[in-house]
Amino acid sequence: MSDLAGFRAEVAAWLEENCPAAMRQPARGDEDMCWGGRNPVFSCPEQKLWLERMAARGWTVPDWPREYGGGGLDPAETKVLRQEMARLGCRSPLSSFGIWMLGPALLKYGNEAQKREHLPRIARGEIRWCQGYSEPNAGSDLASLATRAEDRGDHFLVNGQKIWTSYADKADWIFCLVRTDRTSKHNGISFVLFDMASPGVSTKPILLISGYSPFCETFFDDVKVPKENLVGELNKGWDVAKYLLGHEREMISAMGLGEAGVPLPEIALQSMGRDDRGLLDEPVLRARIALFEVRAAAFRAMSERFIDELKAGKAHPAQPSMMKYYGTELNKARHELIMAAGGSGALDWESAASNGGAAARAWLRTKANSIEGGTSEVQLNIIAKRILDLPSA
Amino acid sequence: MPLYLDDQQSMLRDSARAFVGETAPIAHMRGLRDAKEPKGYAPALWKQFSEMGFTGMLIPEAEGGLGLGAVEAGIVLEEIGRNLTPSPFLSTAIGAVEALKAGSAAQRGRWFPAILSGDAVAALAIDERAKHRPAATALTAERAGNGFRLSGAKTFVTHGHVADLVVVAARTAGRAGDTEGITLFAIEKGAAALHAEPRRLADASIVADLRFDGVEVSADAVIGEIDGGWGPLTAILDSVRVGAAAELLGVGAGAMDMTVGYLKERKQFGQTIGSFQALQHRAAHLYAELEVARAAILKAQQLVDAADARAEEAVMVAKAMAGLATTLAVQEGVQMHGGIGMTDEYNIGFYMKRGRVLAESFGDTDFLADQIARRAGY
Numbered sequence: 001m002s003d004l005a006g007f008r009a010e011v012a013a014w015l016e017e018n019c020p021a022a023m024r025q026p027a028r029g030d031e032d033m034c035w036g037g038r039n040p041v042f043s044c045p046e047q048k049l050w051l052e053r054m055a056a057r058g059w060t061v062p063d064w065p066r067e068y069g070g071g072g073l074d075p076a077e078t079k080v081l082r083q084e085m086a087r088l089g090c091r092s093p094l095s096s097f098g099i100w101m102l103g104p105a106l107l108k109y110g111n112e113a114q115k116r117e118h119l120p121r122i123a124r125g126e127i128r129w130c131q132g133y134s135e136p137n138a139g140s141d142l143a144s145l146a147t148r149a150e151d152r153g154d155h156f157l158v159n160g161q162k163i164w165t166s167y168a169d170k171a172d173w174i175f176c177l178v179r180t181d182r183t184s185k186h187n188g189i190s191f192v193l194f195d196m197a198s199p200g201v202s203t204k205p206i207l208l209i210s211g212y213s214p215f216c217e218t219f220f221d222d223v224k225v226p227k228e229n230l231v232g233e234l235n236k237g238w239d240v241a242k243y244l245l246g247h248e249r250e251m252i253s254a255m256g257l258g259e260a261g262v263p264l265p266e267i268a269l270q271s272m273g274r275d276d277r278g279l280l281d282e283p284v285l286r287a288r289i290a291l292f293e294v295r296a297a298a299f300r301a302m303s304e305r306f307i308d309e310l311k312a313g314k315a316h317p318a319q320p321s322m323m324k325y326y327g328t329e330l331n332k333a334r335h336e337l338i339m340a341a342g343g344s345g346a347l348d349w350e351s352a353a354s355n356g357g358a359a360a361r362a363w364l365r366t367k368a369n370s371i372e373g374g375t376s377e378v379q380l381n382i383i384a385k386r387i388l389d390l391p392s393a
Numbered sequence: 394m395p396l397y398l399d400d401q402q403s404m405l406r407d408s409a410r411a412f413v414g415e416t417a418p419i420a421h422m423r424g425l426r427d428a429k430e431p432k433g434y435a436p437a438l439w440k441q442f443s444e445m446g447f448t449g450m451l452i453p454e455a456e457g458g459l460g461l462g463a464v465e466a467g468i469v470l471e472e473i474g475r476n477l478t479p480s481p482f483l484s485t486a487i488g489a490v491e492a493l494k495a496g497s498a499a500q501r502g503r504w505f506p507a508i509l510s511g512d513a514v515a516a517l518a519i520d521e522r523a524k525h526r527p528a529a530t531a532l533t534a535e536r537a538g539n540g541f542r543l544s545g546a547k548t549f550v551t552h553g554h555v556a557d558l559v560v561v562a563a564r565t566a567g568r569a570g571d572t573e574g575i576t577l578f579a580i581e582k583g584a585a586a587l588h589a590e591p592r593r594l595a596d597a598s599i600v601a602d603l604r605f606d607g608v609e610v611s612a613d614a615v616i617g618e619i620d621g622g623w624g625p626l627t628a629i630l631d632s633v634r635v636g637a638a639a640e641l642l643g644v645g646a647g648a649m650d651m652t653v654g655y656l657k658e659r660k661q662f663g664q665t666i667g668s669f670q671a672l673q674h675r676a677a678h679l680y681a682e683l684e685v686a687r688a689a690i691l692k693a694q695q696l697v698d699a700a701d702a703r704a705e706e707a708v709m710v711a712k713a714m715a716g717l718a719t720t721l722a723v724q725e726g727v728q729m730h731g732g733i734g735m736t737d738e739y740n741i742g743f744y745m746k747r748g749r750v751l752a753e754s755f756g757d758t759d760f761l762a763d764q765i766a767r768r769a770g771y
């Protein structure tokens with residue numbers, strides 16, 4: 001216990017000293033976050049510095065082993081680091097599909113060479129990854145995917161199409177589900193990694209209702225993928241895919257915690273002011289916000305409990321589905337309330353004063369939370385079957 | 394501290410689950426109800442609670458108790474909730490013990506041994522109207538000779554008609570609505586001019602309306618500081634709110650277990666009804682709500698035990714969330730049972746009734762959400 005207190009003091013002192021002031025403010029949307037990659041875009045020099053300093057300590061991935069670029073912290077220490085970063089308002093130094101999704105899967109299923117090649121680069125933010133799962137005809141029923149990988153001796157030849165591939169146009173590498181056996185649905189899928197600069201890969205951005213186009217259609221036309229880029233066994237990629245989805249869902253569930261920024265009640269107070277008792281002068285909205293805040297606070301506790309149980313091996317393996325479901329539905333409810341609180345002021349789409357329509361665009365973006373990473377309905381199916389043990393139809 | 398039960402707490406949960414499940418299952422409650430048992434609880438069972446050490450859980454070790462905290466008390470309460478056990482545990486072993494912690498050595502010496510031995514039952518007299526508004530305390534305590542004279546009324550006092558000790562919040566200064574000027578009193582059974590009118594509630598529990606027609610007490614009856622009762626009252630409310638939240642969780646979890654069990658048994662259209670996706674999704678949603686409530690409750694219990702400044706608000710969140718989750722659990726429970734869920738013979742309806750009473754106790758979700766909003770400045 002005293003060890004942990006000492007560690008906390010040390011962490012706090014280091015963060016105070018090393019986290020630049022500009023990185024102690026919340027990021028303003030996706031564009032203001034640091035995604036790393038071969039051709040990284042930094043919104044300011046401090047962002048680069050912050051990434052380098054954190055990566056040098058292994059703290060972009062504090063709980064990964066040191067030999068793969070991690071910080072080697074145990075669960076209690078990782079929690080302390082997270083708490084101190086939150087307390088001091090330090091931003092996450094790196095947003096990365098590599099950290100959130102591929103890394104954990106490689107740690108479990110990758111061979112030594114794959115871990116050594118990819119994990120340190122992920123930790124340092126040198127390679128940006130995208131996720132090639134969904135296809136036009138394989139969404140919720142992901143295992144029906146059809147992108148083919150044919151065995152050509154020393155490599156696979158990949159042909160087919162993915163869709164909704166987030167940041168495919170900006171990513172350096174892709175982790176991709178391919179069909180290697182057409183005679184079996186779940187046991188005919190393999191998990192491969194390849195460079196997006198490989199000949200035959202092309203992407204076409206898709207515009208979202210938010211007006212942004214962070215995702216793409218991704219086409220593979222005779223793409224050569226070296227055999228050593230197969231993760232896990234041939235035709236056993238579905239296990240890797242599901243394990244990775246658990247981590248993706250865990251990450252998406254954090255949406256439920258809300259972003260740092262102007263608190264919801266504050267937005268409402270700015271729009272409507274106070275009544276003569278000093279309360280928000282719109283009692284019905286006030287009540288809706290108050291009830292929302294009860295759930296939001298309870299979910300913060302749930303999030304802490306979930307991570308603690310996960311690290312201690314006490315979480316139900318399907319619990320990420322519950323977290324994903326609850327967190328994303330909560331985040332959608334939050335943004336509905338933000339829109340109601342902001343009133344007509346939240347409807348701007350372009351003005352500089354509205355930061356380019358940030359509120360409305362964020363509201364629309366959250367609608368994807370309960371679709372991406374498996375829809376809410378799919379999560380409820382998983383909870384019903386795997387946790388509640390209810391029978392299939 | 395990680396947010397899950399440690400090994401000792403898990404052991405306590407296992408033994409509490411076995412003990413309450415065996416000695417006081419729902420049939421015990423049904424028996425008391427059918428017999429129109431006038432006390433509203435079974436003294437023999439309360440004695441067994443004492444033998445298990447439960448009545449002294451929150452009493453400091455130096456004073457003969459186990460010196461445990463809100464987490465451990467909550468473990469017992471969850472089982473009480475799951476089995477719908479009528480018990481003075483919440484008002485006595487939690488509420489009154491918390492009150493007496495702010496009391497004099499004489500008060501503690503008088504009551505702790507009797508609570509430990511399972512001989513005393515206590516009640517909390519806080520509410521005065523149909524809704525919980527502790528700051529609105531209006532029952533007056535005027536100086537009279539060396540002591541005080543109490544006049545006014547209290548309502549919704551669980552075990553108030555049988556209690557050996559009644560902890561009363563009274564106004565000694567200021568006006569209803571002020572948190573200043575409230576004083577707590579420990580009043581013994583049989584005080585002259587104190588009238589108790591028992592009322593049976595929908596869940597078969599018995600509460601009392603208390604009338605104080607100039608009840609004279611000595612100054613020794615004051616718990617803590619005169620006019621300074623809000624501090625200890627807040628501590629009492631924290632302990633019983635987080636306790637009621639744990640009991641509510643037990644009610645919700647019990648209702649859900651019974652319902653999910655039924656979904657796996659009942660057949661219609663040639664299949665078990667649990668295979669219908671419409672019901673699966675509602676059950677899965679309910680599971681999520683109860684898990685989130687469980688986390689909020691454990692968080693609040695840990696903060697209470699750590700005497701953390703954030704405890705009071707966390708307790709409000711916990712009780713408010715438990716109210717939301719369990720209210721859903723009992724409604725889905727009855728609905729998913731179909732017609733049999735509406736029968737008195739089947740137990741699911743008992744969960745609905747108990748859930749409603751607990752949701753109303755010590756502040757409902759609406760009241761607590763409002764308090765949380767005020768604290769956040771809106």
Ligand SMILES: Cc1cc2nc3c(=O)[nH]c(=O)nc-3n(C[C@H](O)[C@H](O)[C@H](O)COP(=O)(O)OP(=O)(O)OC[C@H]3O[C@@H](n4cnc5c(N)ncnc54)[C@H](O)[C@@H]3O)c2cc1C
Nearest residue numbers: 131132133134139140164165166368371372373374375377
């Ligand atoms: C912003 C965004 C980013 C994304 N990023 C990526 C990415 O980077 N990589 C990637 O591979 N994919 C990505 N996706 C794709 C995402 O995973 C899929 O959209 C999702 O799995 C749903 O598939 P679908 O769109 O085909 O919908 P469908 O599966 O066609 O679903 C349509 C509706 O039917 C419901 N439904 C389907 N099956 C069932 C069932 N069995 N029971 C009940 N209801 C059901 C769904 O819940 C939904 O409401 C992204 C999606 C979005 C919106």
